[in-house]
Amino acid sequence: MLALHLDGSPKLLADYPEPKRRPGEALLQTRIAGICDTDLQLVRGYMQHRGVLGHEAVADVIESEDPAWIGQRVVVDINAGCGRCPDCTNDDGHHCQTRTVLGIDGRDGVLAERFTMPERCLVRVPDSVADDCAVFAEPLAAALHVLDEIDPECVERAIVIGDGKLGLLIGLVLAQTRIAVTLVGHHREKLDLLAAHRVQALLETEAVDVLARADLVVEASGSERGLALALRLVCPRGKIILKTTTAAKTEVPLAPLVIDEIALVGSRCGDIQVAIDWLARGTLDPTPFIAARYPLTQADLALHHAGMQNALKVLVTVPHLPLPRAAQDGS
């Protein structure tokens, strides 16, 4: 099958082997996929991932042991836990120590015609939510996960650092609470996307020296400078939520963290079902963040486009194909 494969460098392969469905897993056919900054980090060597890229997708279930799944349109929680450890059975399995992670760590991703995923990771997409909207479920869940770290009743002001895709989504999410939200970025045209929303969007150059410190700062810039800026902008006893992963070590001055009693909290994936619920209610519309759309046959160009400074969400569409013989046979 066709797949965008990473092995040192990313390559579009026409003859990548069909995925093999293991017990408890579904075989899925990608309808539409999104490219994330993490994909770009992976290309730069983060996680030493070798395999098919991509972890944001809307897909159709084409094989499953459970006939109720067949034909369902779904989004997926990217964390494929073992299903048996305490983290998988008592919690969401996001920290299962033997997990694989879709398109990131030990598991082929969604930038292919087909992929597999444990059925417990699937969330059905209601008919009212279009593919273009549902494809944002994974990053929206990550943005919504910020709310799991705070009590919105106790936060007065939040500053989001970074006007990338995730930063913008976090800005929109926080704007749905009673918190006063400022987003600090570098690109006026991206900041303007928040104009209709209850978010003060400022260029870093115009903002930083005049901005009062906030009790919550969300670092979503993915840059090494982001944390230093967050430390400048957070109040004593405030919280910094780190949303982005980079391979590099960062020099952190720890004394201000202690003196000002700052909490620095890492935050990764959220609950995909909650994201789909928000999209189904129409609480938030992420589709203005779509920058471009490529067919899977041009997924390499899509990745290149996503890597350009300033790029918003680049989507990759997979035309509905006749099922391959192996899948039809149910093997």
Place this chain on the structure above:
Amino acid sequence: MLALHLDGSPKLLADYPEPKRRPGEALLQTRIAGICDTDLQLVRGYMQHRGVLGHEAVADVIESEDPAWIGQRVVVDINAGCGRCPDCTNDDGHHCQTRTVLGIDGRDGVLAERFTMPERCLVRVPDSVADDCAVFAEPLAAALHVLDEIDPECVERAIVIGDGKLGLLIGLVLAQTRIAVTLVGHHREKLDLLAAHRVQALLETEAVDVLARADLVVEASGSERGLALALRLVCPRGKIILKTTTAAKTEVPLAPLVIDEIALVGSRCGDIQVAIDWLARGTLDPTPFIAARYPLTQADLALHHAGMQNALKVLVTVPHLPLPRAAQDGS
């Protein structure tokens, strides 16, 4: 008066000027003072403090606008806030932006015959609490402050890194909760001080490779390696409380913080009244941590002793002196 003064290097001065009491402040006569690792950091240049050292003391109030304070034996909250800002009026003033800090930042400390402090920072010591015990109120409050950052009902296991004075106190405090506590240090003779308590005390060399990860890690070693060790020992979704301040920047790998969703929380001073309440109830006895006792005339030797590797709490005693003329005149 006699005072241990820092100006680049620490010097015992016989003719240091008498402190001037400002409105709202009490004049206090030191009975006994403790030397803290922060004092040693100050000598190394931390905070660029210039002035009298020392911030742990039991003292007698010898002058105050409020006659009820005169003659009281007290301990002091080291944070002298402005008394007017929201942090001072709604909270404890520990983060007042114009605060001075006793013996640390902009305010002469307690390693002198006399010092001043705002009256709202004073806490009376009950007669049942001896000086040797009450002198631990400040570091004990800092140790107890760990409990403000956690819900002891939700933490199963805690690892305290560091067998210094603060680490040992934190071990004793956590041992009073239902949490299973392990303290990791470098000195068998210090670890043995916890033998009678509900704390598993291990040498780092024997501990680290066999120790299961814990949901709470308290970094109290003050060493640069401490945080790296804490990151190895904390569970996913766990919390690291940073209790020690150093002048140096530290390289922190941020990706594990995000991937494992760790919270790194700075923690400084606690509530002195709570510490005195614990001491008055006899919940915990810190006096086995006393290593040595020097008169103020040998405070320089006391500082040297405290700086020796392995040293526990070094105390400095100040004999009750006749009040100087200026204090008797109430100027």
